[in-house]
Amino acid sequence: MDIKGATNLLGNEVITTKLDEAVGWARESSLWPMVFGTACCAIEFMSVAASKYDISRFGAEVVRFSPRQADLMIVAGTITYKQAPILKQIYDQMSEPKWVVSMGACASSGGFYDNYTTMQGIDEVIPVDVYVGGCPPRPEALIDALLLLQKDLREKKYNPNRHANFKGALDA
């Protein structure tokens, strides 16, 4: 019996779908962020989590501070060379599937700290899925990044190999 036949037979009692779509829907609606907050951008993340912008409207309010319990890393703030090995370690500790949002000019490119101590973008050491511009980005911009990621999960499905060719400066 094909899917149509099954739907006809069972009516509204059961919803049929494809497995990866069901999984994608579950992932999309329950992203658990691990906030790697280091600087000013982290203060704007606080706003995203507070009542006015309320990230829970998008199913991503379960902020974890343990990388092992999270699947969405939000890097909010400047990453210095000193911080880079820590960032990489935390990223490595997150289990697949995982995504990275680079929040703000600093995390994305070093921002206006073009100097001896600031890494010129976190993608020197870890792969990034969504970049958010702004110094700091407005809360809406971060939410937009979240929606973008969710759309991706919904439509294009999750590709575990998308960063297969990534090689960071601290990778052996």
Added chain:
Amino acid sequence: MPNIFTPLLARISPLKQTLSEDDLSIEVDAKNLFNNIEFAASAGFDYLVDITAVDYLSYPKTPVARYAMVYILRSTDFKSLLTIKSFIINEEVESITQLFKAANWLEREVYDQYGIKFTNHPNLKRVLNHHEFVGHPLRKDYIITNGQHCSIAESLMDEMDVQLEKHNLKDEEHMFLNLGPSHPASHGTIRTLVALDGERIKAAVTEIGYLHRGFEKSAEHHTYSQVIPYTDRLNYCSAVMNNVGYVKTLEEMLGVHVPKRAEQIRVMLMELSRIMDHLVFLAAQLVDMGALTNYWYLYNPREDVYNFLSKLSGARLTNSYMRIGGMSHDLYDGYEEDLQTIITNVQKGCADALALIKHNRIFHDRAKDVGIISAKDALSYGWSGPNLRACGVNSDMRYLKPYYGYDELDFDVVLGSHGDVYDRIMVRFEEIEQSIKIVKQIQATLIDGEINIADRSIILPQKKEVYTSIEGVMNQFKLTFEGIKVKPQEYYGSIEAVNGELGFYVVSDGSGTPYKMKVRAPSFLHIAALPEIIQEYQLADAVITLASLNIIAGEMDR
């Protein structure tokens, strides 16, 4: 001349001296440096404000030596400032750690940034840059963009071993636990390694520098006006406050005074900044105690402040609203209403939070008698602001050395008595009330008038002039590209910022770019005391003690 300087000058015969109002700057021979500082400390200058160095390599007029050390001291009553400068020949100088606890980390920073060695220093290692870093970035011949990767964090066991030795714990068995920098309780940028006996902390070592973003080097590569956005990001919870601290220092160097209305607006915005900063502090502190509800009570009113600030400056967090000689524009029409909303909601948020904790047994048990520091130690560590006031010491510059008409305003300096976590929290709750009182007074007395000085060598011309006259274009062009010219001098200016004394030590060389800039950041001096004050407390106490210091990484690491 204030009497306090008389015995000092009788004993120390400086090579050079300049006196202005309550402040004295002297230059002494490197040979006598330690003795002179020791004497100054015993003669009433017993509060160390800052230590830094200057590299004169590319200074237009070459002085006697490449490096000079600069020590800034304050008198016991906080009213007089003494700056001691000394040229050093062999890049080595005696440590003053035995005189001031604050000197430990301040000297480490000088070593890290300039490569100057301190003899008899107990732990002379880098503090801001990572352990694999080669060279000293604030030396003038270090190229600003020369970044160096760090492959792995250091173990810190070298420092821990010294601590264990010091406390006679070498032979006992401990569990070592690393808190941070990425840890729920360490707010992202502070790392503490603790040696535990059960839950009790027997020894601790703190490492910072994870957010060292090279503010001071970047400042040397930008015009004075371009530095303003960088100051936003020192203490990013209260950006406008840093703006004012910086532009006020520059205005003092230029010898100009902003109009009365500008002063009043500055005071109003500084007090609003104080309120919004304390709100983040209290929200985060209580969350760290497990009192999550308070986060919403206390953080939400911040949105009202953001609303006001974005209408005012276009930005929520990083406002860059101040200008040298004034501010970017005047208050907007109808701001009064927004201000009223802020006040109402902040007061409600605080009342709601206090209703939850004021008589709450758990809160009292956790916060009282935890993380105590004595007034003496706090002063020796160079503490300031609410953390010092929680120990019962009045160090409030708004009251002791009033500027911008603070002496005409009616407000209380809030003091604690015990120097524990509880006092540090309650002092801030009350300071919010006092700041509201100030804001209301300003609003009631705000005068009409100009907000900028009328000096075309400092303030940009009106757009209309730029578009219609060649003088206007030239004026705009020169100010933008060459910057405001500041005649050669070395100056320290400070304000009472949210976390304490925020100061800027600026060396100018006559051009439009600072030759050197050092920020005296209260958080840097507060964090240095952490390992000592969490010792013998439980691990969970260390978490809330750290939170109670309100360490803002942006200003701590710069």
